Amino acid sequence: MSEPITISRTFRCPSPQAAWRNVRSALQPWEIAYYAAFICILIWQGIRWTTADYVLFVPVYIGKLAVQTMFVVFITCSLFLQRRPASEILPIAALGLVFLVSAIVSHNRELLLSFLLIAIAGRDISFKRLALIVFVFSAFLLVGTVLFAQMGLLEIRHAVDMDGRGARSAWGFVHPNRFAFTVFLMCMSWFAMRFPRIGIKDALMWGPSLLLIYFFIDSRTSAMALLLLVVTAYLYQMLRSKNLDRLIIAIVLVAGCLFIVASWYFMVCYNPANSLHAKIDILLSGRFRLAHEYFSNYPPSLFGTSFEHAPVRAVGDDSRLVVDNAFARLIVLYGYVPTAICFTGFVVLCLKKIRDNAASFSFVCFGVMLVVGFSESVMLSFTSNFSLIVFSELFLLDSTRNAGGLFERIARCRR
DSSP states (O other): OOOOOOOOOOOOOOOHHHHHHHHHHHSOHHHHHHHHHHHHHHHHHHHHHBOOSEETTEEHHHHHHHHHHHHHHHHHHHHHHHTOOHHHHHHHHHHHHHHHHHHHHHTOOHHHHHHHHHHSOOTTOOHHHHHHHHHHHHHHHHHHHHHHHHTTSSOOOEEEOTTSOOEEEOTTBSSHHHHHHHHHHHHHHHHHHHTTOOOGGGHHHHHHHHHIIIIIIOOHHHHHHHHHHHHHHHHHHHHGGGTOHHHHHHHHHHHHHHHHHHHHHHHHHOOTTSHHHHHHHHHTTTHHHHHHHHHHHSOOOSSOOOOTTSOOOSSSTTTTOOOOOHHHHIIIIIOHHHHHHHHHHHHHHHHHHHHHTOOOHHHHHHHHHHHHTTTOGGGGOTTTOGGGGGGGGGGSOOTTSSSOOHHHHHHHTOO
16 A cells, blocks of 8 residues: 655745735735825824823924824825726815815814725725734734833823722823723724634633723723623624624614714703703713813814814813813814714715615724714724724725715716
């Protein structure tokens, strides 16, 4: 009897040049430029979220300027390398002009950057790749910031809340909530990478994270957001084969509208003499009181309001504007016109997905972030809420249906 033929296989670690060639073969040049732009904005966010005064011995303001310049170069290259048709470019340019005007008036570029990353993302931008980038960056940011804070290289600030919980340490971040949300962001990106293979073993990731957020950092918002994400992720994975996509989308649409309308109601009509208003506001650490105060003292305009000369209210990021509710902040800071565009886009996206009967894990994550937006403004930032990538389909031609995408119909004046 002849001996069986065996083939031995040895694993060889690819050289950096070979690894780069593999990346280039898997990604188009415009995709590489897009991910590079996304990484630039992540770095910018990381700088803003920590108490660092220097980055690699370079003053922070110079580092921010360099990163923002690289972002403009990369995102512009990504747009032109895609060679998108005029029916997609024209609506992007028109809406981009609106958000640019709002950024100039409000002296805040966050919403403009989120719009650019959403609108310029093509069909091949992967939610999982974005999640991988966010996970790696968040891990480095978390470990590096805490380590440098312990070494005395970063200032350790403490926050005292109005509900009497005492001082909370931020461990090198500008605020404990930023510290906690970085941990939450790691978990959300982890679930995005793992889906649809989320299982019991993933508790080794989110379990310790939940304990860290709730007991060590003492951030109720991030703890509840992580619990909601865990429950939603497991439920969606179990029910996604039950053809319940339309129900899931409808729940997100109705719940989102309720949270948005409730936020605007309390922003306009908050009354501390009303016991219900006062109790809800205490649960949310005074968020509605502050939103109503800013709404009353700085009436919103069409394209936003600048708070550069407003008195300092808190230590940290955007210290002159302390409106943490994302939906109230949208009106107070960016104005009525950008708010109307964002709200219309949300409704149209949900209706389009109901029509197509196509929910996705990125859409489910966005639904979770809608709830987070009730108490945290980070929902408006693409780097903190990369599930906003789900809105990019509104800017793409729909070749499978005669009706096409929303902005294609606007560009061609079909409706």
